[in-house]
Amino acid sequence: MADATLRQTQAAFNAAASYCAAVAWEQGITNKNKLHFLVYGESRVTYGLGAQLACCARDKAAEAVRAVRAAPERRDKDTDQIIPKTCPTFNADSSIRYDARTYRLLSLDRVSLNTLSGRVVGQLVLGDFQRRYLYDTTWKIGGAELIRRADAWYLCITQSKAAPTPDEPTGYLGVDLGITNLAADSDGETYSGAEVQRVRERRYQHRRRLQLKNTRRARWRLRQNARHEHRFQKDVNHRISKALVYKAHTTRKAIVLEDLRRIRERTTVRREQRRVRHSWAFGQLRTFIGYKAQFSGVCVIHIDPRNTSRTCAACGFCDKRNRPDQAHFRCLSCGHTAPADTNAAVNIARVAVVNQPIVSLLGQSIERADTSRAVSTAAVS
Structure with missing residues (x-):
């Protein structure tokens, strides 16, 4: 009912x-x-x-x-x-939007929702993560979105609190985003995309087979796989962003990223590389880094990406021939060699030192829109 x-x-x-x-x-x-x-x-x-x-x-x-x-x-x-x-x-x-007047959190992990037929009460199924933030009184509870996945209902509740004052950075952690390595920092640590590419290639081939079948069951499986891939991508981006912010916070450094907005419209790639290039959510990764850094009091700076991958981090010589291939960098002027992504990350950090920073921590509050909790439809009366 x-x-x-x-x-x-x-x-x-x-x-x-x-x-x-x-x-x-x-x-x-x-x-x-x-x-x-x-x-x-x-x-x-x-x-x-x-x-x-x-x-x-x-x-x-x-x-x-x-x-x-x-x-x-x-x-x-x-x-x-x-x-x-x-x-x-x-x-x-699509989702139903609720505000403070149309939904109410009750005792015993229950929620009251406004409907066309009056109020219904549902039982919240909370994990440890969701429970910790839901009952943390330092977070202010805001509106919510009710979404349905198959036969389960999920209530995505927003929470906000005052952003901590960012620490004065003692250095800069440059981060280069890519495909072979999803991220590489200026300290030499890389986050390989090899396993990600292997999983995505397997799922791409599976998707092609299902599309050729085009049966009702195949279309259902395609929708299932799309959600699996979305969760996989989100999980990887969460882990990378968490590691980068933790390193920056413990070393009291600011995170420096390239400003890659509208990069797909500004650049072109060969036909065989389009799917690989456009299939990863780098915008999502930058968003995750941004809000986690804000939560930890870490500054985030965006710089112009031009020539960061062509410039030598040792002598400053810039030439596209400095990169004989995707993975390696060898300076034609001084002979400096390094992994290409690490060299680019060092250049990104160096640019932030001399540039006027555009710091992302301009707001006074941060929001969590990721604390989803399931509503058991069987318990709704």
């Missing part, structure tokens, strides 16, 4: 959010208050949402439209024409 109620609420909520997004897109509105007067009545009457759920649907739509409007223009690589932006829409199984 509770599962059916939640599914009904999920479909109505996302239909209302899609309607709000369409109105905001047509009217050119991204302000939530202005949008409220246009969509509130329709959201309640047509889609049956309660007052606060209607406001949550409005907020979700306004934020999505604002994000699309603010995104940089993308161009077609073949025709160089600007790709037009389209209005965001939400599938029937």
